[in-house]
Amino acid sequence: MSTIDLKAWYIAKKNIKEKLKNYSSMFWTIAFPIMMLIVYKLAFSADDGSYLINGLTTFDVEFPGIVVYTIGISCVTSAVMFSMSKKDGTLERIDAMPVSRGNVFLGAVISEGVFMNLQIILIYLFGYGILGAHFELAMMPIGYLIALIYGIASIGLGLIIASFLNSPEGANGIAMLSHMCLMFVSGSFFPLDNVSVFFTPQYWVKQVYLQLTVVGDSFSDLLYSGTIITPTSVATFFPIWSGILMILAFAAIFIILGIRIFQKKTTL
Amino acid sequence: MVYGRNLFKLIIIKIMNVSTKKEAIILSSDHNQFNENKLSTEYIIIVQNLEKSFNSVKAVDGISLKVRKGELFSLLGPNGAGKSTTIRMLTTVLKPSNGDARIAEYSLIKEKDKIKPFIGVCPQENVVFEALTAEDNVEFVGRMHGMNTDDIKERTKILLEKMNIAGRKKSAKSFSGGMKRRLNIVMSLINQPQILFLDEPSAGLDPQARRLVWDFIKDLKKTGMTIILTTHDMIEADVLSDHIAIMDHGKIIAFGTVNELKSNSNNGNILEFSFSSRKELIQAKNRLEQITDVKNITEMENNKLIISFTGGVKTLKNEILGKIESFKTLHFREDSLEDIFLKLTGRGLRD
Ligand SMILES: Nc1ncnc2c1ncn2[C@@H]1O[C@H](COP(=O)(O)OP(=O)(O)OP(=O)(O)O)[C@@H](O)[C@H]1O
Numbered sequence A: 001m002s003t004i005d006l007k008a009w010y011i012a013k014k015n016i017k018e019k020l021k022n023y024s025s026m027f028w029t030i031a032f033p034i035m036m037l038i039v040y041k042l043a044f045s046a047d048d049g050s051y052l053i054n055g056l057t058t059f060d061v062e063f064p065g066i067v068v069y070t071i072g073i074s075c076v077t078s079a080v081m082f083s084m085s086k087k088d089g090t091l092e093r094i095d096a097m098p099v100s101r102g103n104v105f106l107g108a109v110i111s112e113g114v115f116m117n118l119q120i121i122l123i124y125l126f127g128y129g130i131l132g133a134h135f136e137l138a139m140m141p142i143g144y145l146i147a148l149i150y151g152i153a154s155i156g157l158g159l160i161i162a163s164f165l166n167s168p169e170g171a172n173g174i175a176m177l178s179h180m181c182l183m184f185v186s187g188s189f190f191p192l193d194n195v196s197v198f199f200t201p202q203y204w205v206k207q208v209y210l211q212l213t214v215v216g217d218s219f220s221d222l223l224y225s226g227t228i229i230t231p232t233s234v235a236t237f238f239p240i241w242s243g244i245l246m247i248l249a250f251a252a253i254f255i256i257l258g259i260r261i262f263q264k265k266t267t268l
Numbered sequence B: 001m002v003y004g005r006n007l008f009k010l011i012i013i014k015i016m017n018v019s020t021k022k023e024a025i026i027l028s029s030d031h032n033q034f035n036e037n038k039l040s041t042e043y044i045i046i047v048q049n050l051e052k053s054f055n056s057v058k059a060v061d062g063i064s065l066k067v068r069k070g071e072l073f074s075l076l077g078p079n080g081a082g083k084s085t086t087i088r089m090l091t092t093v094l095k096p097s098n099g100d101a102r103i104a105e106y107s108l109i110k111e112k113d114k115i116k117p118f119i120g121v122c123p124q125e126n127v128v129f130e131a132l133t134a135e136d137n138v139e140f141v142g143r144m145h146g147m148n149t150d151d152i153k154e155r156t157k158i159l160l161e162k163m164n165i166a167g168r169k170k171s172a173k174s175f176s177g178g179m180k181r182r183l184n185i186v187m188s189l190i191n192q193p194q195i196l197f198l199d200e201p202s203a204g205l206d207p208q209a210r211r212l213v214w215d216f217i218k219d220l221k222k223t224g225m226t227i228i229l230t231t232h233d234m235i236e237a238d239v240l241s242d243h244i245a246i247m248d249h250g251k252i253i254a255f256g257t258v259n260e261l262k263s264n265s266n267n268g269n270i271l272e273f274s275f276s277s278r279k280e281l282i283q284a285k286n287r288l289e290q291i292t293d294v295k296n297i298t299e300m301e302n303n304k305l306i307i308s309f310t311g312g313v314k315t316l317k318n319e320i321l322g323k324i325e326s327f328k329t330l331h332f333r334e335d336s337l338e339d340i341f342l343k344l345t346g347r348g349l350r351d
């Protein structure tokens, strides 16, 4: 059964209720990113004025990294959710009912999406509103969208991890580890000048997001003529629009692979 | 000319082939129709040669059975017999390694999605969404079956009341094991299934709750629902079942109504002795073996001996008690399902 209907919404509703009661998941989702923001702000507040680009502070430039970190956490929460459903029998219970796996996946994307939106809004309020990170208003909608698309890629990664792990604890550990590794390898935490960055979705998300929301001042000009710069300010030969394509491609590949592998491992 | 005749022959054969094939197809489809009509009126489940292997373990080893519409069918067997594996296959969540079943007129292998709307499932291990309230848990199952809000509300209220579940607005995390069990039974019933699968429904329930569940199951039967349950409790099987299949090592080793099983076993009466020492037991066993009316002697743990004999009280008084000098306790009873099981497998139901 691959049909999708209203049942996806009821699955999402159930997921949301479950997640709201799961305090550790709520901590990682909401509280931890805000803590990170404050730590970043404090760490970079003693900036001596040696500006990076166009008169921006280090905090301004590192802020997109926090967005990437925060949204990427859905890889952990969805890995935990799916491996849990394997372990506690709820997935098998749902399989005995007339509801498609398509609805199960869509339900998960909807419920995770609700929390992602909440995360982005909170991060924006804190980062831009309270801590004063620099932003270009005209570019915010597309920045928001990029964050959401990356969130879907993260759910896909979570699904892949959950396919191989039956315990939620194991899934939590492995997902957190891979999230952190990807954060470092992509240069999202600290600038990294290495070709490996190109193979991570985080890199593209951070760079495109950075240029659109922080550096850019004219959307179409930037989109067509601007190229992606590396974290160490060296211009690459990639135009911005190709970065957006890369993000879409990563999201598509991760979610399709995730669903395929999970289906293969769990449909009997 | 020869060539021409051969060609003619060939054509005839071709035509005949086609016509015989056609005939065969019509015959078989006729045959099928006949079977299906009969099936829909009499049997709601027909299992054919169902098999499931996990790596090298054959959990279910080619079982075949038929379940009548509206009856209560029990799968009775010890731990590891393959009961749950059978239920998981019949409820479409586990793919059989071999064989097939017709459930509510659909093939388990080819049309499992068509079966799902007709069934209700209470798995052996409680499956509840712990963060959700009792009501929300039941509602979720109803939603997955495409029920509307009013129907769900109405049925949830009735079912939770009948199952004596208080605190329906509390999250299921705070429920005791027995409450979760009863909640699982309610969840399996919200969609008014035609066929209900209960995998050890009374596991973990106290005697009072067990009674409640039994009475409830009996009431369900009156509504015409077909119920398949598994148990290793012979009293449960005895009290509830129309037909019983005894399973062991993935096979059905006996099948029938409770009375059929009992009368077939032909054991007569049962005596359970317990002795204070093994020496005493051996002594008694040697003497009992000499009595012709004693048909079967089985040694159990804790210096217990179970014997079956014919001739009723007379044999007991005149033959048996005269020969045995000392024992700790003595229990005299009719042949039960457990004894039949013991006879068939050489081990107790809880071994
Ligand atoms: N997922 C699995 N992987 C490997 N072996 C399994 C699996 N599930 C069941 N088995 C094996 O299959 C056999 C039958 O198990 P099953 O759970 O069907 O027994 P059961 O009759 O329900 O027993 P119980 O009364 O303990 O519930 C057992 O030997 C069990 O170890």
Ligand SMILES: [Mg+2]
Pocket (backbone or CB within 6 Å): B083, B084, B085, B124, B199
């Ligand atoms: Mg079982």
